[in-house]
Amino acid sequence: MSSLGNEQRIIDCDLHNVLPSPATIQPFLPAHWQEYTTQSDLKGPAASFYSSGGPLAMKEMVTPVSGQLPGSNLALMQTQVLDGLGIEIGLLNCAYAVEGVHNPYGAAAFAGAVNDWQVSEWLEKEPRLRGSLVVPSQDIELAVQEINRLGHHPGFVQLFLPVRSRELYGTRRFHPLYRAAVDHNLAICLHFGGEPGAPPSPSGWPSYYIEEYAGMSHIFQSQMISLITEGVFGQFPELRVVLAASGITWLPSLMWRLDKEWKGLRREVPWVKQLPSDYMRDHIRFTLTPFDAPPSAEQLEEILDQMGSDELILFSTDYPHHYFTTVEEALPSGLPVGLKHKILFENANKFYGLDG
Amino acid sequence: MAMTIVEAKASQKTKFAVIDCDIHNAPASAEELRQYLSPRWRRYDETYGARAQYPGAAYPRLHPSAARDDSWPPGGGRPGSDLPFLQAQLLDEWQIEYGVLNPLVGGSGRNNPEYAAALCQAINRWQIESWVEPEPRLRASIVPPSEAGELAAQEIDRCAPDPRFVQILLIARTQELLGRRKYWPMYEAAVRHDLPIGIHFGGQAGWPITGAGWPSFYIEDHVGMPQSFQPQIISMIFEGLFERFPGLKIVLIEGGFAWLAPLMWRMDRSWELMRDEVPHVKRPPSEYVRQNFWITTQPVEEPAQPSQFVELLDQLDMNDRFFFATDYPHWDFDAPDQALPSALPAELQRAILAENARNFYRF
Numbered sequence: 104m105s106s107l108g109n110e111q112r113i114i115d116c117d118l119h120n121v122l123p124s125p126a127t128i129q130p131f132l133p134a135h136w137q138e139y140t141t142q143s144d145l146k147g148p149a150a151s152f153y154s155s156g157g158p159l160a161m162k163e164m165v166t167p168v169s170g171q172l173p174g175s176n177l178a179l180m181q182t183q184v185l186d187g188l189g190i191e192i193g194l195l196n197c198a199y200a201v202e203g204v205h206n207p208y209g210a211a212a213f214a215g216a217v218n219d220w221q222v223s224e225w226l227e228k229e230p231r232l233r234g235s236l237v238v239p240s241q242d243i244e245l246a247v248q249e250i251n252r253l254g255h256h257p258g259f260v261q262l263f264l265p266v267r268s269r270e271l272y273g274t275r276r277f278h279p280l281y282r283a284a285v286d287h288n289l290a291i292c293l294h295f296g297g298e299p300g301a302p303p304s305p306s307g308w309p310s311y312y313i314e315e316y317a318g319m320s321h322i323f324q325s326q327m328i329s330l331i332t333e334g335v336f337g338q339f340p341e342l343r344v345v346l347a348a349s350g351i352t353w354l355p356s357l358m359w360r361l362d363k364e365w366k367g368l369r370r371e372v373p374w375v376k377q378l379p380s381d382y383m384r385d386h387i388r389f390t391l392t393p394f395d396a397p398p399s400a401e402q403l404e405e406i407l408d409q410m411g412s413d414e415l416i417l418f419s420t421d422y423p424h425h426y427f428t429t430v431e432e433a434l435p436s437g438l439p440v441g442l443k444h445k446i447l448f449e450n451a452n453k454f455y456g457l458d459g
Numbered sequence: 460m461a462m463t464i465v466e467a468k469a470s471q472k473t474k475f476a477v478i479d480c481d482i483h484n485a486p487a488s489a490e491e492l493r494q495y496l497s498p499r500w501r502r503y504d505e506t507y508g509a510r511a512q513y514p515g516a517a518y519p520r521l522h523p524s525a526a527r528d529d530s531w532p533p534g535g536g537r538p539g540s541d542l543p544f545l546q547a548q549l550l551d552e553w554q555i556e557y558g559v560l561n562p563l564v565g566g567s568g569r570n571n572p573e574y575a576a577a578l579c580q581a582i583n584r585w586q587i588e589s590w591v592e593p594e595p596r597l598r599a600s601i602v603p604p605s606e607a608g609e610l611a612a613q614e615i616d617r618c619a620p621d622p623r624f625v626q627i628l629l630i631a632r633t634q635e636l637l638g639r640r641k642y643w644p645m646y647e648a649a650v651r652h653d654l655p656i657g658i659h660f661g662g663q664a665g666w667p668i669t670g671a672g673w674p675s676f677y678i679e680d681h682v683g684m685p686q687s688f689q690p691q692i693i694s695m696i697f698e699g700l701f702e703r704f705p706g707l708k709i710v711l712i713e714g715g716f717a718w719l720a721p722l723m724w725r726m727d728r729s730w731e732l733m734r735d736e737v738p739h740v741k742r743p744p745s746e747y748v749r750q751n752f753w754i755t756t757q758p759v760e761e762p763a764q765p766s767q768f769v770e771l772l773d774q775l776d777m778n779d780r781f782f783f784a785t786d787y788p789h790w791d792f793d794a795p796d797q798a799l800p801s802a803l804p805a806e807l808q809r810a811i812l813a814e815n816a817r818n819f820y821r822f
Contacts, residue, residue: 270672271679303670304690305632310639310698313736317693317729318670320722321686325669325679328686332678350725355762356685356717363761364682367791371521371678380763395725397774405770406721411763 114451115193117390117419121174131216148200165423173423203298210239226258235263254287261290265297273329295348323349334374350395355409390419400437417451470554472796476813479558481784487536495581516663518680522790530788538788567605575604600628612648619652625820630662631687638698660713688714699739701747717760720774755784757793782816
């Protein structure tokens with residue numbers, strides 16, 4: 104922290120609040136679902152899409168007490184991140200995989216309960232935190248109902264959507280969700296992971312978790328292609344999208360490819376009225392961690408320059424999937440000082456409108 | 460006349476020799492291939508064969524046959540189906556020294572493995588008899604029934620003794636990820652004959668064509684090809700393919716390449732974090748990329764600034780691994796004298812246009 108100075112304001116755009124156990128949401132469920140989850144095997148989403156035993160950096164450090172899940176303890180998050188790193192505002196991304204629940208009514212009940220739990224156990228207890236609304240995206244009507252129920256709450260700043268979805272987010276079925284998000288001044292956060300029940304590649308399922316992990320970036324890329332070519336930003340000019348834990352250094356390659364192809368094929372998608380890379384710079388932001396940095400500072404500088412904007416990156420720790428003892432540790436080495444300040448505070452503040 | 464052209468190494472338009480590593484020839488009609496099938500498979504092909512392989516998976520092209528408007532042969536037939544016209548419009552026009560044929564006629568991925576094997580054998584015989592035999596500048600790619608590893612190995616063993624086959628052709632979207640065990644017998648055969656595996660743009664394998672479902676438009680299918688190549692590279696590396704088959708050579712054809720350096724950085728970091736899951740992967744993934752992979756240029760990357768193309772090549776550090784390709788007769792054809800940025804040093808242009816491929820393929 105020292106080299107940044109104490110006056111440096113910081114917004115952390117990717118913190119994970121984790122449900123201590125499926126039973127935690129019991130008191131927040133309607134009576135029918137309290138009874139049903141008690142008597143049946145349906146307790147909520149199946150196991151997390153994260154690998155069961157880690158591999159988290161310094162896992163023992165972020166585990167509150169033996170047996171408790173990393174990210175499930177507010178006090179530890181306060182100590183390690185908010186106080187420890189001097190975070191002014193922290194955005195919670197509750198990666199509760201409600202999209203994996205096939206029963207749409209159950210999914211809606213679970214999403215609602217998790218959101219009420221987020222309000223009472225996190226947002227109301229810690230004013231530095233903001234939340235992401237969990238929505239049952241497998242049923243757009245029910246998802247919109249959840250936004251209408253709770254989207255006005257000042258603690259929620261965005262919708263949480265897993266990047267792995269059953270259908271691409273640009274497709275028409277999701278448009279009512281974007282209308283509701285824009286109406287409630289909520290951004291859309293596409294986050295690493297998801298349990299859609301379909302394979303994570305056009306060639307089926309990989310053998311290893313490391314493949315799913317490394318391959319998540321190309322799913323983010325497919326979602327960006329979808330959002331842009333299907334005309335979402337033309338229809339919803341105020342829509343703001345954040346890609347969280349996506350990796351960032353692939354962005355120039357996608358800008359170039361999509362711009363080039365648009366010149367050849369735009370006749371098919373006349374609603375795409377400007378260069379795809381312009382839509383990206385206008386509407387899409389990226390959380391910092393993991394960054395997937397190139398091996399040299401010179402290449403880092405090239406990649407940042409190729410993005411064509413210094414407003415695209417928002418600081419994040421991805422706690423507890425990553426654990427940093429200083430803010431500097433979380434920043435790629437060799438960042439220009441001016442950009443560092445924009446990443447740490449200004450970009451997120453402008454994008455979310457956090458300090459009014 | 461033809462002899463003069465073959466001997467003239469340098470194309471007048473480019474000042475350097477040109478080798479085209481991605482040319483698409485096609486049969487003029489289904490009948491043209493059927494004559495290479497046995498009576499049993501000919502009957503099968505007529506009765507059951509010609510149907511949508513995965514109904515509902517198609518993205519009809521914006522340009523008919525995905526072809527250049529001027530590539531339809533004046534005498535009729537599909538683009539790429541008329542040898543004299545292809546000779547005139549491509550080989551003579553650009554004074555191409557060698558051309559590698561990659562016929563995209565759908566043999567390899569047929570669901571019925573015996574039918575796929577029969578079809579592939581027909582395609583491979585047709586390539587030699589109708590194309591490579593009459594035109595010595597052309598070379599063929601072995602089309603294997605790739606979804607059945609043993610049958611694929613048999614077809615490779617059958618074709619490989621003919622030196623006019625210079626590689627084995629796969630399509631990017633396969634039924635399983637290419638690192639998986641069912642494909643290993645095919646790789647054993649490739650290494651046995653020291654033939655590279657070319658993985659070409661395209662395909663449909665019955666899965667949604669993204670990791671998050673079906674897109675709505677052809678542009679998404681077309682622009683989304685790097686997202687089909689990336690999981691294949693991830694799979695081949697993390698399955699330990701290049702420890703098991705150190706001599707295996709992979710050519711990425713028509714997949715672009717700007718995404719490859721960032722993918723290396725991501726794979727290297729993932730490996731540092733999780734290498735205990737894949738102890739068979741002994742080295743940083745980027746080392747396998749730079750040791751076992753080669754790349755064709757078309758569709759050439761077009762960064763916002765020409766200087767960024769140079770940055771991209773520096774990041775990749777694979778200059779001796781690029782092969783020029785036109786993708787004739789497709790609409791996004793790269794012309795030999797226009798595709799590469801003029802900012803590239805002459806020596807590098809020379810290497811990419813022909814010399815890298817000359818040192819790599821058995822022409």
